[in-house]
Amino acid sequence: MTEEITKPRVRVPAGVRRTTDARTTDSFQNFEAALGLGADNQMSSSRYGITPLTRNRAELEAMYRSSWIVRQAVSVPADDMTRAGIEFYGLGENSESQERNPLVLQNALDRLDVWGKLASTIRWARLYGGALAVILIEGQDLTTPLDPATITKGQFKGLLPIDRWALTPSTETVTELGPDFGRPVGYAVIAGQSSGAAVGGRWIHHTRVVRLEGNDLPYYQRQAEMGWGMSVVETFHDRLVAFDSTTLGMAQMVYKAHLRILKMKDLRKNIATGGKPFAAALTQVELIRRFQTNEGLTLLDSEDDFSALSYNFSGLSDVMVQMAQQIAGAIDMPIVKLFGMSPAGFSTGESDLRSYNDNIHLSQERDLRRPLEVIAHITFRSEYGEAPPSTFGFRFASLYGLNDKEKAEIAVQVATALSTAEGTAALKPSIILRELKRSSETTGIFASVSDDDIARAEADEADTAAPPPESDEGDGAKPVSEPGEVNADPKRILSLVPRIPAAA
Numbered sequence: 001m002t003e004e005i006t007k008p009r010v011r012v013p014a015g016v017r018r019t020t021d022a023r024t025t026d027s028f029q030n031f032e033a034a035l036g037l038g039a040d041n042q043m044s045s046s047r048y049g050i051t052p053l054t055r056n057r058a059e060l061e062a063m064y065r066s067s068w069i070v071r072q073a074v075s076v077p078a079d080d081m082t083r084a085g086i087e088f089y090g091l092g093e094n095s096e097s098q099e100r101n102p103l104v105l106q107n108a109l110d111r112l113d114v115w116g117k118l119a120s121t122i123r124w125a126r127l128y129g130g131a132l133a134v135i136l137i138e139g140q141d142l143t144t145p146l147d148p149a150t151i152t153k154g155q156f157k158g159l160l161p162i163d164r165w166a167l168t169p170s171t172e173t174v175t176e177l178g179p180d181f182g183r184p185v186g187y188a189v190i191a192g193q194s195s196g197a198a199v200g201g202r203w204i205h206h207t208r209v210v211r212l213e214g215n216d217l218p219y220y221q222r223q224a225e226m227g228w229g230m231s232v233v234e235t236f237h238d239r240l241v242a243f244d245s246t247t248l249g250m251a252q253m254v255y256k257a258h259l260r261i262l263k264m265k266d267l268r269k270n271i272a273t274g275g276k277p278f279a280a281a282l283t284q285v286e287l288i289r290r291f292q293t294n295e296g297l298t299l300l301d302s303e304d305d306f307s308a309l310s311y312n313f314s315g316l317s318d319v320m321v322q323m324a325q326q327i328a329g330a331i332d333m334p335i336v337k338l339f340g341m342s343p344a345g346f347s348t349g350e351s352d353l354r355s356y357n358d359n360i361h362l363s364q365e366r367d368l369r370r371p372l373e374v375i376a377h378i379t380f381r382s383e384y385g386e387a388p389p390s391t392f393g394f395r396f397a398s399l400y401g402l403n404d405k406e407k408a409e410i411a412v413q414v415a416t417a418l419s420t421a422e423g424t425a426a427l428k429p430s431i432i433l434r435e436l437k438r439s440s441e442t443t444g445i446f447a448s449v450s451d452d453d454i455a456r457a458e459a460d461e462a463d464t465a466a467p468p469p470e471s472d473e474g475d476g477a478k479p480v481s482e483p484g485e486v487n488a489d490p491k492r493i494l495s496l497v498p499r500i501p502a503a504a
Contacts, residue, residue, distance in 0.1 A: 051234070051237065051238075052224075052234075053231060053233060053234040053237055054128070054129045054214070054225060054228075054230050054231040054234050055225070057128065057165050060127055060128065060231060060233060063233060064127055064233075067240065067244070069240060069243070069327065069338070070233055070240070072333075072338055073126075073232060073233065073236070073331045073333065073338070074123055074126045074127045074232065074233070075123055076333065076337065076338075077122070077126065077333070077360065077363070078119045078120075078122035078123040078126060079119055080357075080360045080399065081119070081122055081360055081363060081364055081367075081368065082115045082116075082118050082119040082122070083115075083399075084396070084397035084398065084399055085106065085109070085115060085397050086372065086376070086394040086395065086396055086397060087102070087394060087395050087396075087397050088102035088105050088106070088376070088392070088393075088394050089102070089391075089392075089393055089394065089395070090389060090390075090391030090392045090393055091105075091380075091388070091389070091392060092388070092389035092391065092392070094384075098451075100384070104383055104384075105376070105379050105380060105383060108156075108379050108382070108383050109375075109379060112156065112157065112158035112159075113158060113159075114158060114159055114375065114379075117133060117158060117159035117160070117161055118133060118159060118210070118368075120161040121133040121159070121161040121210060121212055122212055122367075124161060124163040124164075125163075125164075125212035125213055125214055125229075126214050126231070126232045127163075127214075127231060127232075127233065128163050128164050128165060128214070128228075128231060129164060129213065129214040129215075129225060129228045129229045129230050129231045130163075130164040130211070130212070130213045130214060130225075130227075130228030130229055131161060131162065131163045131164055131212055132161070132162045132164075132167060132187060132204075132209040132210065132211055132212075133159040133160065133161050133162075133209065133210040133212075133371075134159065134160040134162060134199060134204060134208060134209050135156075135159060135208050135209065135210065135374070135375070135378065136156070136157040136158050136159065136160055137151060137155050137156060137157070137208075137378070138154075138155045138156075138157050139155065140155070142199065142202055142203070142204045142205065142208055143186070143202075143203050143204070143205055144205060145205050145207045145208075146205065146207040146208045146374075148374070148377050148378055148381060149387070151378055151381040151382055152381070152382075152385060153381075153382060153383070153384070153385035154382060155381075155382050156378050156379055156381075156382035159210070159375075160198060160199065162189065162199075164226075164228050166189060166190050167187045167188070167189060167190065168187065168188040168190060169184035169187055169226055169227055170184040170185050170186045170187065170188070170203075171184075172184070172185045172186075173185060174206065179370065180206060183206060183211070183227070184206060184227065185205070185206055186203050186204055186205050186206055187203070187204050187206070187209065188201075188202075188203050188204075189201060189202050189203075189204065210371040210374075210375075211371075212367060213228055213229035214228070214229035214230050214231050214232055215229050215230040215231075215232055215234075215235060216229055216230075217229055217230050232331070235330050235331075236327055236330035236331055239323065239326045239327045239330050240327060242323060243320075243323045243324065243326075243327055246316075246319060246320060246323060247320070250313070250316055250320075253311060253313070256311065257310065257311045257313070258308065258309070258310050258311070259308065259309045259310075260292075260306070260307075260308050260309075261306070261307045261308070261309065262285065262288065262300075262304065262305070262306050263304060263305035263306070263307075264281060264284075264301075264304050265301065265303045265304065267281060287299075324338075324339055324341070332356075332359065333356060334352035334353055334355070334356050335352075336352060336353065337352075337353065337356060354400075357399040357400060360399060361396060361399065364396045365396070368396075372394065373394075376388075376392075376393075376394055377392075380392065402442070402443070407442070407443040407444060407445065408443075408445070410439070410442060410443050411439065411443045411445040411446070414435070414436070414439045414443075415436070418432050418435055418436070428457075428461055429457045429460070429461065430454055430457040430458040430461060433449050433453055433454045433457055434454055436449050437449040437450075437454070
């Protein structure tokens with residue numbers, strides 16, 4: 001009878017005869033050498049424990065106020081998630097059949113400080129593990145569900161950030177299937193708390209808040225945090241302690257970097273005796289301290305001995321860099337962003353920043369997309385007094401900044417594409433002007449194309465069924481506008497494209 005093989009097992013390829021049973025394990029131990037986890041060594045006694053720093057509000061606040069690394073880790077991602085804002089599209093036309101200007105909504109968000117309040121909410125969510133931003137609608141009851149259809153012109157008044165320590169989540173949870181399923185149906189604001197003083201003692205329905213959390217937690221740990229997440233500071237707390245301890249240790253070593261030692265005969269006896277012998281010893285030491293310079297001369301008794309000890313700091317900078325990299329890895333932020341340090345070697349840090357920006361964009365889509373959809377619809381109704389069209393939406397603005405060289409290259413590419421499409425797709429001049437104006441939002445080039453230029457081009461298209469005859473003068477070039485005169489002809493604008501300085 002063949003001996004039964006227990007798991008884990010190694011599979012033998014077909015056609016190969018098995019000669020002996022083989023067992024594998026997922027680690028390595030050498031008990032004779034006491035190597036590996038599980039052997040009789042110090043490493044086998046290592047354990048990971050839980051240090052619930054998230055529950056220590058006072059400690060978190062002290063770290064936020066006194067540690068610049070904690071402030072960077074908490075605030076920089078919050079600012080990056082909100083600094084570029086969003087770009088609206090599909091606003092539809094107004095009563096005069098003109099396309100609505102998205103700057104109206106952008107200015108409304110800036111006027112109400114929506115981005116600043118949202119950044120504060122993200123900041124406190126990262127520090128404490130959770131926070132809310134109350135959507136302020138004038139004249140509406142906070143205890144009732146929010147219905148965007150009931151919002152009239154001018155009712156939206158902005159956001160009110162409240163951190164988790166000023167809130168008591170309801171024990172009743174949302175039972176309706178959806179993204180909010182299982183979350184509290186509302187939140188009671190603790191009276192007297194500074195962050196929620198304006199609505200202290202009131203109960204707020206969950207549809208009227210933007211809920212943001214810190215790092216995600218397993219179910220039972222989340223229950224211990226009253227349904228909130230974990231502070232981002234808790235993930236790198238031990239690395240921060242090691243980094244600060246090393247930094248202060250190095251600073252303390254500077255005081256002892258150069259020690260001078262003076263051996264004096266009968267010094268202990270003179271100290272014990274006191275009086276003139278002790279005063280003479282102190283005077284000698286003081287004179288040495290004052291006049292021992294490059295130009296000075298140290299006078300000693302023939303039986304005295306003077307020596308100096310210097311400390312070498314080589315290697316400590318490498319230790320600090322390694323610790324800084326560990327902190328940056330724990331925070332998930334490039335070292336050039338966190339510390340302002342250029343990477344070693346030939347790396348410029350550009351790839352690290354792009355990876356960081358990609359992570360920021362991911363956080364925007366995951367954490368801010370749903371609440372911003374509500375805020376965008378509310379802002380539209382509050383500004384225009386009507387429901388947004390079905391095409392209304394937004395995209396997060398790019399976090400990548402373009403230099404002059406990149407802007408010029410993009411402008412040339414856009415103009416070349418429009419010039420090609422004009423000949424193959426019979427684009428109307430108004431469409432070309434509109435695309436040039438839209439590209440100016442990215443490049444800053446062709447920004448002089450105005451809405452009046454586009455309107456005049458559309459009027460010319462409506463009045464003229466056939467294109468105007470070509471000029472017989474010269475090579476057919478169209479007259480150049482006088483300085484200060486706006487020329488709405490798209491061919492004229494495209495003819496200026498080759499004059500844009502291309503990248504060297």
